[in-house]
Amino acid sequence: xxxxxxSALDEAYERLHATGPEFDGWLSNHGPMAAxxxxxxxxxxxxxxxxxxxxxxxxxxxxxxxxxGADWRDALGDQRRVADWTAFFGRELAEQPWQDVLNxxxxxxxxxVVAAATHGVIRVGHAxxxxxxxxxxxxxxxxxxxxxxxxxxxxxxxxxxxxxxSAAAAAGRAQALTPGESLASVxxxxxxxxxxxxxxxxxxxxxxxPEALAGFSxxxxxxxxxxxxxxxxxxxxxQYLFYGHGNGVMLVHSATAPNAVLRALPALETxxxxxxxxxxxxxxxxxxxxxxxxxxxxxAQLPAAPGGQGNDEETASGTFARAAEHGDAHVxxxxxxxxxxxxxxxxxxxxxxxxxxxxxIEP
Numbered sequence: 001x002x003x004x005x006x007s008a009l010d011e012a013y014e015r016l017h018a019t020g021p022e023f024d025g026w027l028s029n030h031g032p033m034a035a036x037x038x039x040x041x042x043x044x045x046x047x048x049x050x051x052x053x054x055x056x057x058x059x060x061x062x063x064x065x066x067x068x069g070a071d072w073r074d075a076l077g078d079q080r081r082v083a084d085w086t087a088f089f090g091r092e093l094a095e096q097p098w099q100d101v102l103n104x105x106x107x108x109x110x111x112x113v114v115a116a117a118t119h120g121v122i123r124v125g126h127a128x129x130x131x132x133x134x135x136x137x138x139x140x141x142x143x144x145x146x147x148x149x150x151x152x153x154x155x156x157x158x159x160x161x162x163x164x165x166s167a168a169a170a171a172g173r174a175q176a177l178t179p180g181e182s183l184a185s186v187x188x189x190x191x192x193x194x195x196x197x198x199x200x201x202x203x204x205x206x207x208x209x210p211e212a213l214a215g216f217s218x219x220x221x222x223x224x225x226x227x228x229x230x231x232x233x234x235x236x237x238x239q240y241l242f243y244g245h246g247n248g249v250m251l252v253h254s255a256t257a258p259n260a261v262l263r264a265l266p267a268l269e270t271x272x273x274x275x276x277x278x279x280x281x282x283x284x285x286x287x288x289x290x291x292x293x294x295x296x297x298x299x300a301q302l303p304a305a306p307g308g309q310g311n312d313e314e315t316a317s318g319t320f321a322r323a324a325e326h327g328d329a330h331v332x333x334x335x336x337x338x339x340x341x342x343x344x345x346x347x348x349x350x351x352x353x354x355x356x357x358x359x360x361i362e363p
Contacts, residue, residue, distance in 0.1 A: 008044035009036060009130060010139040012051055017142060019058040021082055021123075021150040028119040028150075029058055030329035032143055036126040037336040040133070041320045050327065061086075077112065077155040085149035093145050098136060102128065103269050105148055106276075112155030113279040114286060117196050117250065118257035120151025121283070122333070125260025128267050156197075158286055159204030177215065179228065180235035182281070186212050186288045196250065199290035209289065216281045222270040226262070229277045230344060233259045236284050237341045240334070241353040242296035243288075248360030252334040254287040259337045303355040305348035316342055319354050326358045 012035035021029050031054055035047050064083035068075050072088070075081045092101045102124075113121050127144040134140065177185070187208040189199060203209050219225050236255035244251050258280035265273055306315060316339045323335035331354075338354035341347065 005039050005042075005044040006134045008047050009039045009134070010137065012039075012047050013139045013143045015051060015055065016058075017139075017146060018061055019055065020061050021146065021153075022079075022116075023057055023059045028116050028123075030119075030333070031055065031058070032147070033119075033123055033126045034329040034332045036130050037332050038324060040129070041317075041324075041336065041339070043320070043324050046324055050324075053327075054329070072152075076152055077115075079153050082149055082153035085152045086146055089145035089148045089152075090142070093141050098131060098141050098144055099267055101148075102144070102264075102267055103272065105152075106264070106268060106272055109148070109151050109155060110272075110275055110279045111157050112151070113257070113283045114158055114196075114200060115151050115156045116154035118253045118260075118283050118287070120147070120154055121279075122253070122256055122260040123147035123150060125263040128264045132263075132266060156200075158200055158282060177217075178235070179216075179232040179281075180238065182212075182216050183232075183235050183239055183285065183288055185215070186285045186292075188288075188292060188294055189290050192246065192291065192293075196290070200286060203286060203289060206289070212289075213282060213285060216278070216285070218274050218277050220274075222273050225273045225277050226265060229258060229262050229265070229280055232277075232280060232284060233262055233337065234341050234345055234347070234350070236288075237338050237353050238347065238349045239288070239292070241302060241349055241356050242299075243292040244353070244356050244360050245297050246293040247291040248357065249330050250291045251287060252330050252357060252361075254284045254292075255341075256333050256337050257283040257287070259340060303352050303359065305351035305355070312342065312346060315351060319351050322358060323354060326361075326363050328361050328363060331357045331361050 013032060016029070016031045019029060023029060031051060035051065038044065038047050038050065062083050064087060065081055066084060068081065068084045068088040075084065089101070124144070124147040127140070127147045130140050131144060187206060189202050189206055192199070219228055233255055236258060240251055240255060261276050261280040265276065268276065306318065320335050320339055323331045334357045335354040338350045341350040
């Protein structure tokens with residue numbers, strides 16, 4: 001990325017860091033994530049005007065209650081403490097390299113991977129990509145601190161053997177299912193209604209959920225873990241094409257959350273890769289269980305990737321340009337992931353899934 005583009009991202013972060021991580025009581029502030037995606041795909045020219053519009057709905061950064069120290073466990077999941085968590089991580093990142101802070105806190109936060117409908121881990125993933133791609137400076141490190149703080153303040157576990165429990169149940173078992181087959185086998189909660197906290201709370205009593213969660217195998221070798229995590233992102237992106245009509249906004253996170261984990265892997269110690277894959281699966285499968293409909297949309301009703309003589313790079317660039325024009329933060333972030341999948345697999349369904357998001361989500 002050019003220095004001008006990196007400067008545009010830093011300017012966006014500086015503007016956004018004066019705002020809170022949520023607005024209207026519970027909606028996540030997508031500004032830092034969408035701005036990073038726009039810059040990453042060569043649309044830094046749009047960031048300032050996009051923020052001018054988006055920031056009208058945001059709120060001022062909240063006040064703190066008191067410092068967090070050795071009692072940090074008591075503050076996990078307390079959204080009132082987000083300013084305190086931000087100050088805490090600011091101190092941590094001022095005293096240690098950002099990679100050390102990330103590796104220390106990643107396993108502590110990972111059991112709460114569904115925090116804020118997975119926006120905690122997603123924001124961290126975007127922040128890590130910026131640091132790995134563009135290098136560290138004070139503004140990008142501050143964004144990592146705010147992202148970690150949001151994850152900690154909204155930390156939330158799932159019932160019935162999420163993350164670590166499913167890893168223990170699946171350890172050592174050979175499974176023939178691909179990530180796509182595993183997602184297809186996830187049961188759905190009955191009467192899909194209510195907010196995400198209510199829906200996730202119903203997973204514990206759903207028949208077949210613990211088995212589906214535990215049935216996902218985690219390889220032993222780091223490169224196999226990376227490949228399987230990438231395959232999970234690929235499968236969740238394709239799944240959106242056929243099942244996104246269940247909830248166009250919420251189901252994008254079944255792909256963007258595991259992709260955030262995938263983006264963080266290079267900055268993590270390899271000992272953390274296996275639990276990271278397990279947590280990514282927990283997030284993606286949970287969102288599938290509580291939002292995906294039982295039946296797919298007919299193929300004839302779905303968009304197709306554009307044809308013609310253009311190469312893959314032009315197809316990806318044009319698809320992201322369409323997402324940027326659409327303007328919704330979820331569409332921008334999902335298309336960012338879909339373009340990753342298309343670059344990795346050349347599967348036109350990844351592009352079609354991005355186009356589907358522009359249909360299902362209002363501009």
